[in-house]
Amino acid sequence: MLLALLWLLRPALAAQPSAPEPIPAPLRSLEFGQLNFLHTTDAHGWLAGHLQEPSYSADWGDYVSFATHIRAKVEAQGQDLLVIDTGDRVEGNGLYDSSEPKGLYLSEILRHQHIDLLTSGNHELYKQNTSEAEFFTTVPNFRGKYLASNIDIIHPTTKDLVPLAPRYKKFTTKQQGIRIVAFGFLFDFTGNYNNTVVQPVEDTIKEDWFQEAIRDKEVDLFLVIGHVPVHSPEYQAIFKEIRGLRWDIPIQFFGGHQHIRDYAQFDAKAVGLASGRFMETIGFMSIDGLTTDTQPNAMGSSPVFKRRYIDNNLFSYHHHSGLDGESFLTEKGQNVSQLIAESRTALHLDQVYGCAPHTLWTSRVKYPSNDSIYTWLETQVIPDSLKDEWRSETPALAIVNTGAIRFDIFQGPFTQDSTFIVSPFTSGFRYIKNVPYNKAQLIMDILNKQPQVLRASQHDMGSPHTTLAPPEQLAYVEDTVADRDAAWDRRIPFRGGDFQAPLSGDAPSDKLVPGYTTKDDAGTDGDDTIHSPISFYRVPNCIQALVSANASVVPETIDLVYIEFIERYVALAAKFAQLDVDFSKESDVYMPSITFTDLILDWVKEHWKCE
């Protein structure tokens, strides 16, 4: 009774209390159809939304409300909605990485969304405890919805190799009885811990169960969801296999992994959507003109596909649901926002460790430059902090892969949350002693300039979708320099609101908010919010820092220190550089029990005082 009263008296909660208000901007509307989809991918724990960026400031509770309204809206028209998530829900935000064990709060928050189909990403499989948490928690939480077409796991108690989740599913939609056969794939990933087995997609689609499933005559749509780029050999292989047998059945793909907004047109009846990263984007798709038992498509014409990349903020949500601040709120959505707020408090995610004097970017500025996060690491953090007490007399050359850094650091408070947003991984450092300096430089050159050599070798260095650099680097082959005033370009609004009024004042003439300006197979009209463009710069696979008492002298030999995650790449590059070292025997831990994340945090605490 008291609880119910407290509930009634509490303030309405949309987004997180510290989230910035979204900025009004010109929007393109959603075009609903017979079958509609909402899609998330690569959320990486960002269920609280972006607390320093108004464009992406809605949280998972708001998304729950949004999906509820869209479902009601389309169902009232006799149409259907399916909500999809294609993996990498974990690693990359304090809400996941800050708890012990990791994910304690996240899985409870996640389960409140009515997801119709979901699958695993590579991040769910890097570590044994992560994949086992998937098996024991997320799969049961979404029983009957989670698909794993090409992933097996060693059962933690029986030790049998079993599917992580069912391989596929056949179902009919609630309103129209559209008959769907759905699959859930992961790209040809090889970096998983050895308690899981990822079967290459190309082999999986030759298996009997898949061949039988695609021969089903009672099907109106094949739905392929996966943690797979929509432009990829894996999805091409699936498309060809289905299309070779079923020339006329529409195929809808949903993908991810590259952290980009993307749309692939396979043929007139097959398309794929990828919906970005980090809860910045909610992907929307609709299909009209599907042939069903009750709605025969007598003309035999192709279905009509529409796509939209929705910026994850309340301004977009209100517009697309046709509701306002009051009517948008749902009890369930508010409860989820509340749960996120309580979890963030329990995890001390707002605890401030220092204040960044200016913003440091991963890919918005050129590397090297003063505003590049990588330049900051190379010139300040690593030289100041990398020291092993047993090797203090010996100069070290440290190599770090740029993919170890996941996000920008905004000017202002650097918190417990920022720590994991910047670098969530648990890798520490290892080293090889007494490496000639020129050989170490050659190794760096090979890692950076000739990744194709590493890939083309007979060694299994992973799929073409894994890189030592951040994943989006694979999607863009060259720099994109926004031809706008660069200074404006960098004006990402902060909590507190310094730059929150681009519709007036000194904004450029078109008065748009900087953001994604996606170009995909269907053109340039996919983004819901009409943005001004932002720049994207390529970065190398690895950066290096020489740590020496006498930095002006080039040492003859150094300790070759590298982040643990890249050991197999460094070992192979060393082979190409003709450095005769057996890494399995001769490498050792450097700075025991210090992770790269600890190194950054300790540096911030010491150097970035808040005024």
Ligand SMILES: O=c1ccn([C@@H]2O[C@H](COP(=O)(O)O)[C@@H](O)[C@H]2O)c(=O)[nH]1
């Ligand atoms: O321990 C790790 C794990 C991953 N990385 C980097 O991340 C990408 C993969 O990230 P996605 O989000 O799946 O694309 C990997 O290629 C590495 O660059 C890491 O540095 N350390």
